[in-house]
Amino acid sequence: MAHRQDQQRRASIHDVASRAGVSAATVSKVMAGVITVKPENAQRVLEAVEQLGYRVDPLASDMRRAKRRIIGAIMPEFESEFFGQMVTQLEGLAEQRGYTLVAASSRESEAREKEILARMHDWRVAGVVLAPVRNEHGPAAEFMKANGMTGVLIDRVLSDDAFDTVSADSAAASAEVARELIAKGHRHILVVGLGEQAATVRARLDGFRTAALKLAPDVRIDVVLAETGVEPLRAQLREYFAKGERPTAVYSLFLKGTLVALSEFRRRGWHCPNDISLVGFDDAEWMQVTWPAIAAVVQPVRQIAGHAMEALFARIEGGEGPAIARLEPCRVLMRESVGSPGVAAGGGQSR
Amino acid sequence: MAHRQDQQRRASIHDVASRAGVSAATVSKVMAGVITVKPENAQRVLEAVEQLGYRVDPLASDMRRAKRRIIGAIMPEFESEFFGQMVTQLEGLAEQRGYTLVAASSRESEAREKEILARMHDWRVAGVVLAPVRNEHGPAAEFMKANGMTGVLIDRVLSDDAFDTVSADSAAASAEVARELIAKGHRHILVVGLGEQAATVRARLDGFRTAALKLAPDVRIDVVLAETGVEPLRAQLREYFAKGERPTAVYSLFLKGTLVALSEFRRRGWHCPNDISLVGFDDAEWMQVTWPAIAAVVQPVRQIAGHAMEALFARIEGGEGPAIARLEPCRVLMRESVGSPGVAAGGGQSR
DNA sequence: GTGAAAGCGCTAACAT
DNA sequence: ATGTTAGCGCTTTCAC
Numbered sequence: 178m179a180h181r182q183d184q185q186r187r188a189s190i191h192d193v194a195s196r197a198g199v200s201a202a203t204v205s206k207v208m209a210g211v212i213t214v215k216p217e218n219a220q221r222v223l224e225a226v227e228q229l230g231y232r233v234d235p236l237a238s239d240m241r242r243a244k245r246r247i248i249g250a251i252m253p254e255f256e257s258e259f260f261g262q263m264v265t266q267l268e269g270l271a272e273q274r275g276y277t278l279v280a281a282s283s284r285e286s287e288a289r290e291k292e293i294l295a296r297m298h299d300w301r302v303a304g305v306v307l308a309p310v311r312n313e314h315g316p317a318a319e320f321m322k323a324n325g326m327t328g329v330l331i332d333r334v335l336s337d338d339a340f341d342t343v344s345a346d347s348a349a350a351s352a353e354v355a356r357e358l359i360a361k362g363h364r365h366i367l368v369v370g371l372g373e374q375a376a377t378v379r380a381r382l383d384g385f386r387t388a389a390l391k392l393a394p395d396v397r398i399d400v401v402l403a404e405t406g407v408e409p410l411r412a413q414l415r416e417y418f419a420k421g422e423r424p425t426a427v428y429s430l431f432l433k434g435t436l437v438a439l440s441e442f443r444r445r446g447w448h449c450p451n452d453i454s455l456v457g458f459d460d461a462e463w464m465q466v467t468w469p470a471i472a473a474v475v476q477p478v479r480q481i482a483g484h485a486m487e488a489l490f491a492r493i494e495g496g497e498g499p500a501i502a503r504l505e506p507c508r509v510l511m512r513e514s515v516g517s518p519g520v521a522a523g524g525g526q527s528r
Numbered sequence: 529m530a531h532r533q534d535q536q537r538r539a540s541i542h543d544v545a546s547r548a549g550v551s552a553a554t555v556s557k558v559m560a561g562v563i564t565v566k567p568e569n570a571q572r573v574l575e576a577v578e579q580l581g582y583r584v585d586p587l588a589s590d591m592r593r594a595k596r597r598i599i600g601a602i603m604p605e606f607e608s609e610f611f612g613q614m615v616t617q618l619e620g621l622a623e624q625r626g627y628t629l630v631a632a633s634s635r636e637s638e639a640r641e642k643e644i645l646a647r648m649h650d651w652r653v654a655g656v657v658l659a660p661v662r663n664e665h666g667p668a669a670e671f672m673k674a675n676g677m678t679g680v681l682i683d684r685v686l687s688d689d690a691f692d693t694v695s696a697d698s699a700a701a702s703a704e705v706a707r708e709l710i711a712k713g714h715r716h717i718l719v720v721g722l723g724e725q726a727a728t729v730r731a732r733l734d735g736f737r738t739a740a741l742k743l744a745p746d747v748r749i750d751v752v753l754a755e756t757g758v759e760p761l762r763a764q765l766r767e768y769f770a771k772g773e774r775p776t777a778v779y780s781l782f783l784k785g786t787l788v789a790l791s792e793f794r795r796r797g798w799h800c801p802n803d804i805s806l807v808g809f810d811d812a813e814w815m816q817v818t819w820p821a822i823a824a825v826v827q828p829v830r831q832i833a834g835h836a837m838e839a840l841f842a843r844i845e846g847g848e849g850p851a852i853a854r855l856e857p858c859r860v861l862m863r864e865s866v867g868s869p870g871v872a873a874g875g876g877q878s879r
Numbered sequence: 880g881t882g883a884a885a886g887c888g889c890t891a892a893c894a895t
Numbered sequence: 896a897t898g899t900t901a902g903c904g905c906t907t908t909c910a911c
Binding site for chain 2: 887888889890891
Binding site: 215 | 880882883886887
């Protein structure tokens with residue numbers, strides 16, 4: 178059993194050194210795993226460490242180094258499954274390399290995003306994984322550039338010339354959604370999104386439109402894009418339907434949009450898929466247990482996190498070269514919320 | 529505009545000092561807002577700070593202090609709305625007091641929980657907000673006690689004699705659920721939960737049972753408690769229904785249980801509320817947009833976070849006295865998933 | 880192989 | 896009011 182100096186001041190490297198009868202420098206070497214220490218001494222150090230319950234103070238240790246072994250992660254929010262999983266993944270990957278992840282939420286505010294980045298710079302983090310609120314051209318990326326910070330951009334980005342980027346292959350996934358909807362016979366489709374998320378929304382919209390028009394030149398694609406915020410989107414959507422528009426399917430480009438669409442369907446008494454079909458970008462656990470289950474594009478969180486960290490550490494360890502942009506393939510899960518127009522679904526809905 | 533030493537080594541307190549023609553100590557005082565500095569000098573310091581883009585290194589600054597201005601937060605997971613909101617709240621509250629929140633996920637593992645705590649101790653955090661995997665008696669709380677760490681326990685706890693605790697008033701909320709279900713005429717109710725979360729589950733179950741039996745002594749309450757993990761719960765639930773049991777309502781004591789219940793209903797082709805009613809502890813955004821909307825107990829995240837931080841900082845600032853246990857009142861949202869047995873719901877479900 | 884010395888960037892006592 | 900001194904706990908030359 179290790180005896181600890183409970184409640185007391187924690188043992189420092191000097192305590193260990195004197196107990197082991199060596200210098201602090203030697204203890205430091207043993208802790209760092211340097212092999213040039215006489216086995217006998219190493220043994221005594223290890224014993225002292227055990228007896229005193231000594232542990233290296235990571236912050237003090239980092240003081241002397243150039244970069245601290247801390248990775249900063251900035252997400253637009255923590256409340257959704259996607260970003261929750263992302264943080265969990267990033268945390269694990271950082272840990273594996275002996276780094277600590279410090280995560281912060283920009284709460285969908287670019288101003289706050291920049292403040293957090295400044296704080297992370299103060300902390301002299303080794304690198305940052307930034308999921309920007311809008312896109313790769315925000316003030317945060319600017320700040321990172323201006324201050325020579327090393328970082329990787331993820332999610333709401335396409336590519337950048339200063340930083341590596343990793344995101345879901347929005348265009349390809351959207352094209353697949355288009356194929357599915359067209360194949361089911363949909364010829365009037367509404368796409369909803371948030372203009373704020375510029376590049377990503379563009380990619381998703383273009384990917385969808387291009388594929389859809391190619392397969393069915395006569396398809397009508399309406400677009401409701403709110404510039405900013407979920408509530409304005411709700412209002413615009415309500416207005417759109419109030420005009421009497423009656424698409425047979427809705428493709429939502431982001432999770433909150435899917436929720437808004439569902440709640441607008443509720444208001445009007447429409448059921449999926451009989452009255453209207455629905456597919457959303459971003460999957461969530463609940464989508465497979467509701468009736469009907471909601472079709473969704475599943476983003477490969479693990480791959481995004483993995484490749485982001487890979488790229489980040491490559492840069493931290495001095496990797497040079499032009500910024501690379503990765504697109505990770507998504508899976509499209511066509512569930513019960515999608516049907517064919519004019520064909521009542523069997524099973525679930527009607528009783 | 530501030531001129532920064534872009535890319536270069538960041539300005540240190542000495543750079544500022546020499547540029548302002550004062551000593552580092554004076555700069556330190558100015559930065560700390562000490563008023564005993566001659567206005568003229570303070571002015572020059574501020575100018576130098578501006579010109580060099582100087583910012584205090586919070587870690588270096590903390591080296592000299594007893595406690596570091598870091599708060600650790602340990603959550604069982606980041607993927608659910610509840611803990612996501614919790615982290616967001618805690619982050620904001622820590623920030624307000626000039627502290628940085630470092631959040632970590634124990635991934636529902638007590639072993640990992642303890643490891644993280646040890647790491648936080650290494651970091652010499654000023655305090656910890658711990659949402660334990662099981663309850664207040666786990667190895668993590670033990671570790672905190674043994675090492676004289678200051679902390680607050682939240683969520684899956686009731687009370688403790690070593691640490692302040694803050695959690696939802698599970699018993700009261702469950703009693704309200706019982707009242708609602710009994711009032712609707714339910715006399716055969718299934719409660720599902722996770723035994724792991726001992727104290728909390730007990731409180732929820734007892735609160736429910738006591739209230740229900742008081743109002744309707746003839747009520748039959750079945751209980752399916754998996755000891756550990758969601759999948760075993762699913763299996764037990766399946767077995768329960770396979771026996772031909774047919775309660776008119778299900779009360780799930782935690783979010784994942786609600787999802788499992790819904791998916792089991794799906795398997796059997798049961799709809800809420802006509803075939804069976806459902807209420808779950810823990811609300812989520814999607815629950816109000818599905819059809820039917822799912823009834824839920826809403827935990828007061830802000831209050832829990834707020835009071836937890838209040839208690840924590842009181843201790844950090846030397847507050848003595850016996851540990852207090854706070855219970856925060858919940859709201860119960862009875863939505864469409866709850867009906868009366870034998871009475872078909874109007875509107876939504878049938879078409 | 881090992882230890883003494885010199886800091887990392889900052890703050891807190893103590894003089895002045 | 897300000898500067899000097901002495902570290903916080905650690906790592907890292909660089910002699911020995």
